[in-house]
Amino acid sequence: MGCEAWGQRYASCNDPLTRKYMEISEKKQSLVCLAADKTTMAEMFSLLEKVAPFISVLKTHVDLIDDWNMDDWMRFCKLANEHDLLVFEDRKFADIGKISQRQMGGVYNIRKWADLVTSHLISGPDIVDGLQKGWASVNRSGSVLLLAQMSSRGNLLLPEYCGDVVKLGRTHNGVLGFIGNGSDVEGIKFLKNLVGENKMIWTPGVNISVGDGELGQRYGDPREAILAGSDCIIIGSGIHQSADPAAAAEEYAKVSWDAFCER
Ligand code: 6AU
Numbered sequence: 001m002g003c004e005a006w007g008q009r010y011a012s013c014n015d016p017l018t019r020k021y022m023e024i025s026e027k028k029q030s031l032v033c034l035a036a037d038k039t040t041m042a043e044m045f046s047l048l049e050k051v052a053p054f055i056s057v058l059k060t061h062v063d064l065i066d067d068w069n070m071d072d073w074m075r076f077c078k079l080a081n082e083h084d085l086l087v088f089e090d091r092k093f094a095d096i097g098k099i100s101q102r103q104m105g106g107v108y109n110i111r112k113w114a115d116l117v118t119s120h121l122i123s124g125p126d127i128v129d130g131l132q133k134g135w136a137s138v139n140r141s142g143s144v145l146l147l148a149q150m151s152s153r154g155n156l157l158l159p160e161y162c163g164d165v166v167k168l169g170r171t172h173n174g175v176l177g178f179i180g181n182g183s184d185v186e187g188i189k190f191l192k193n194l195v196g197e198n199k200m201i202w203t204p205g206v207n208i209s210v211g212d213g214e215l216g217q218r219y220g221d222p223r224e225a226i227l228a229g230s231d232c233i234i235i236g237s238g239i240h241q242s243a244d245p246a247a248a249a250e251e252y253a254k255v256s257w258d259a260f261c262e263r
Contacts, residue, residue: 005260009197017086017115017143018176018200021232024084025056030253031226031260033057033088033202035236039064041072047240048076052083054249057116059088059234062108070109077113089114092147097126104134111135111142118145118179121165125172132174143176148191151181151205153216159190166194175199182206182225182233183218192229204234208251213237222252226259 003010006022013019025031034055038044044065048058058080062068077087089110093100100119104111111134119127128144135142148165150157157165169175177200180191188203195201207219222233235252242248 013198015143015173015176016141021056021086021176021200024086025232027084028053028056028253029257030054030056031230031232031256032239032249032252033059033232033234034239034249035059035090035204035234036240037061037064037236038240039066041065041067041069041076044076045079047245048079048083050246051239051249052080052085054246054253055085057088057232058085059090060114061090062110068108073108074113086115087113088116088118088145090118092118092120093127093131094120094122095127096123097130099130100127101130101133101137104131105137111138111140115142116145116176117142118147120147121168125168128169128172128174144174145176145200145202146178148178148195149181149184149187150179151183151203151218153212153218162191163194166191170195170199177201177231179204180230181218181220182222182230183210183220185220185224185228188225188228188230195229200231201229202232202234203230204236206230206233206235207238208255209238222255223259226256227263 003022003026005026010022032055080087146169148162180201180203181187182203183205203225206222210219210221239245239248
């Protein structure tokens with residue numbers, strides 16, 4: 001499968017998951033990752049069925065689900081894969097390498113179903129190797145998005161730290177890219193300048209209604225985020241709190257793809 005829209009970035013990329021994201025996003029014409037922040041399995045299934053055609057990635061917080069069990073969860077992930085979605089567990093790992101490796105297992109067994117996970121780099125670079133060993137132990141592969149910035153008010157991921165995260169993550173094969181702050185256009189441009197073309201920037205903190213969200217969350221405009229350098233907008237409440245999640249997802253997909261083509 002070719003990938004015209006991503007052009008040179010696709011041609012020069014040899015990371016399978018990055019390529020897969022580019023292919024899916026081109027096919028669906030959507031740079032949208034849904035943050036499926038629901039609390040029951042029934043709500044997760046219902047949301048997925050409604051929005052799947054308009055999104056390229058499904059982001060989960062597995063520990064938000066009150067009635068979680070492995071059988072339903074594996075069915076849910078299988079359905080997501082059938083809808084051509086990457087499954088992304090936003091676990092925000094932060095421990096030392098060997099513990100992070102083991103946390104890929106445990107009750108949730110993230111290594112068995114997630115293609116992508118988020119991680120902080122606060123404990124140093126071995127965390128990425130630990131997470132990669134987690135996938136390798138079950139003969140699967142996956143990739144890590146490192147938190148280089150955050151969208152929440154008062155967070156401590158300041159520019160110097162952001163620069164250090166990018167320096168370590170830019171050349172690591174186990175890293176797909178970086179989480180940037182979608183609410184801050186200048187911040188995304190700063191990050192893009194550090195990251196360059198080889199790794200991705202995915203941005204939460206994006207909503208068509210810009211401004212402050214709940215409990216310190218902040219929102220920027222989806223088109224502006226993509227023009228500034230975001231390769232994927234992570235949308236939660238903008239879709240799942242909408243009265244019509246399918247229509248909202250379709251709208252975010254269109255805005256994202258138009259902005260990407262403009263860029
Ligand atoms: O659109 P929202 O505000 O309803 O949801 C935003 C989603 C949530 C957060 O856990 C996540 O994006 N997030 C992250 C991620 C992706 O790691 C980082 C961050 O800085 N801010 C943020 O909101 O599921």
